[in-house]
Amino acid sequence: MAKKLPEVDVVLVGFGWTASVIAQELTDAGASVLALERGGWRDTVPDFSVTHIQDELRYAVRKQIFEETQRSTLSFRNRPDQLALPMRELGSFLPAAGVGGAGVHWNGQNWRFLPTDFLLRSHNEQRYGKKAIPADMTIQDWGITYEQLEPYYDKWEYLCGISGKAGNIGGKIQPGGNPFEGPRQREYPLPPLKRSAATVLFDKAAREVGLHPFPAPAANTSKPYLNPLGVQMGQCTFCGYCEWFGCANYSKASPQSTILPVLLKKDNFRFRTHCSVVRVLTDSAGKRATGVVYVDPGGKEYIQPAQMVVLCAFAHHNVHLLLVSKIGTPYDPQSQTGVVGRNYAYQVSSSVNVTCKERLNPFMGAGALGQVVDDFNGDNFDHTGKGFIGGGYIALWNTGGRPILQEYLPKGTPKWGAGWKKALHEDYLYSTHMQCHGGMMSYRNNYLDLDPTWTDDYGNPLLRLTFDFYDNEHAMSKFLTDRATQIAKAIPNRGINPKPRKGHYSIIPYQTTHNTGGAAMGNDPRISFVNPFLQSWDVPNLWVMGSTVFPQNPGYNPTGTVGALAFWAADAMKRYIKNPQPLVQP
């Protein structure tokens, strides 16, 4: 029998980025907030200590910082007519566990989506006609506009101390920034990171081929920073251990380095670690969430009653909780009804390795140290006759030159032995790679549901992922890879090795952890699980955070928008607490 605990105002499932933002905002508004985290407590010292965290074998190869599949995994198939098999090891994407969530191990590549991204269906229909969108492509508008979200992007960027160069302030294009971005109210809080040799080469080459390169917005501090909460951050040392590592120098924005020092001191905030939430409870009518059930490491179950439940876990996990809790209508691809699990999307990435003539010293890097062109993202270019919609950015990221996994050696280099050693010796310091970070449309047959066969340690059916790339993605990815190859050719080089993404989606090689959808936001409850304020249509005191609510995935890293949406939703929650009603009527 589960033990029933005293009620709190708000219970947060997960204690990563979105939970930290929501907790900070709602505790300021006077609510009592409790976060339940399945992983453990982690902090800069001792967990990410300098000279300790830079351990590629432990963290990047053995994946010690990620969620264990023994606790939480999923089954996978490409198409609905296949048998899904359970994943005993993850590769394509790597969800986090532990306080701070993926905010601990991200690179810090921090973007705003384009204004047209939020109006994807209506904008493309208007520009290219309804026929440009295939029947099984289930893309939709977000129910909010870029302009509505802009103040929250701003709030997020100043929280994190983003280093960058504005490209559009109040409609005025700024030299040196991204000319395609939506208008922002002011400059970034910090100037761009110092450029590395490779990013300088990319910048020059991209200009030569007529494109508009700019420094990537980085959640790696270019200078010491004091954020609006009074939290101090250090200055990035270009150690090159961002992605899949915690930051040792307080210089990558994470919940630990931006919010927690203030949040954890509050009397009306608490968190519990090693608590796996297995159910969201509702009243008998299913119209009101009454709390959650969680299991501690000893296997003991607890009922945590709450006035409000906010799902702040990883995208997959939020959807899994909704499905096992029987909240909302599960999506059925046959009848195309239901919303929970619908419009799962991902990312289509490809790359071009370049062996330069100039020595690059690639080991001096930072997770979001990069030079980017946005000319081929979203609808920044005319897609007429291209055979696809959407796009992505092309970047030369100088994230680091770690010894095991970050050698971008020439085509044909052996994987081991004398030939590998020779290539490493001759080419490592001259090697770099460019990434095409393509967006992904949503489709009728790309979705999440419960697996009929496999169960997890708690007796719940596994989440089942049915996902593949379609013609639009293949055409888009080829287009981007070709453009990137053009840029690469303009760099003085000893060899170019394009690596386009072809064929079916494979869940094995790492691509990105930018998994989206499954509980989309929108204006129409028939095709969205949450309203534009991220509040459930069915259960108004239940809210869903994170990329779970993206109706499809634009051609950027998601964290900037995830953070902005959390601030946006927090404002709505404050209104809701004063008057607990659905904020939008369907």
Added chain:
Amino acid sequence: MNAKLLIAGVLVLASAGAAFAAVQVYAPTRSDQTWSNIRDGRYLARAGDCEACHTAEGGKPYAGGRPVPTPFGIIYSTNITPDPDTGIGAWSEDEFYRAMHEGIDKQGERLYPAFPYPWFTHMTRGDVDAIKAYLDTIKPVRQVNRAPELGWPFSMRSVLAVWDKLYLDAKQFQPDPARSAEWNRGAYLVEGPGHCAACHTSKNMLGGPTGGKMQGGMAEHVFAPNLGAGERDGLSSWTRQDIVEYLATGSNRYATAAGPMAEVVQASTQYLKQRDLEAMATYLKSLEGPKPGTPNAPDKDVMHAGAALYVDNCAGCHRNDGAGLRNAFPPLRASSAVQAAQPELLIAVILEGARSPATESKPSGLMMPAFGNKLDDAEVAALTTYIRNAWGNRGGDVSRSAVAKLRNTLASAPQ
């Protein structure tokens, strides 16, 4: 002072010491304290940092039980909650004042000077009564005091009569009419409730104050730096505003509080009024420093090895030029703590790491990791030698044995 002779004297007196009868018959006292007394008492209790010492880790506030390491053994702080049986709820104001002024408890037993009555003695009766008024308002906790763990003869409290005779100057603070009111207020706070000298003045073998006033002393295994004048190891370069910022926030352009001082800032000085901090700064700036020493010139090879260790382990935050990063990581260049007469604080921070105070105005509590499990004694000696002598610093060299000794002490210290 001839230490041998002194100890001999102590022994004679100790064996002749009278036993005090503990009187357990009491009635609760009634307090006529007003709200403003209680408010002032709360402020003074903070100025005196009472709660930090009188609360064990994870324990109830003011219930005592925190181990205080001394060169003579471990003393545990006492329960000063108003619990009548195990705390001080049954103490009268007179009895409380006697404890603060003379170091004698309700039962007539002498208290160990780990309780800083040699400084609290300078406080006014009104201020001491106010502290008692405040302590009477906190939640009573029933928790029996833990006996000190001291070797003979220090285990005998009667020995303390000798100590008091030698070192206790039981008298209230006398303002110096030649000085400003601000200076006198600062002197009162520093010498009285703040008991800064308890750590920052050097002590002899018996723990009695010796040497110049607040010119640096050992405190809980580490050297508390000179607070007097001094170009290298003192506060000569600090302005009054620098001192105020340090005490109010935990850091300034020269230093970040580390070790025991981090706790003092976090629990005590950050809560003091601006004008009181300014007064303390005025007083501290008037203190004389020790005669500048002549530090040993460091060995070239050791400096070379230390420089390499510095780049590998320290430069990411403290920068290659030792300048640190303003508002994040403290500078090591031109730092008085780094160039202190004795290197223990620097060694301890490297061995055990540090956490900057998490204050209202600087809430981050940035941490430095411990390097004790990574660097051996010779490496720490080379590294600290380098830091104490690089970038224009002149602090003298650090021996491997000094590191080994401190490492052992810290390993056996109560947590």
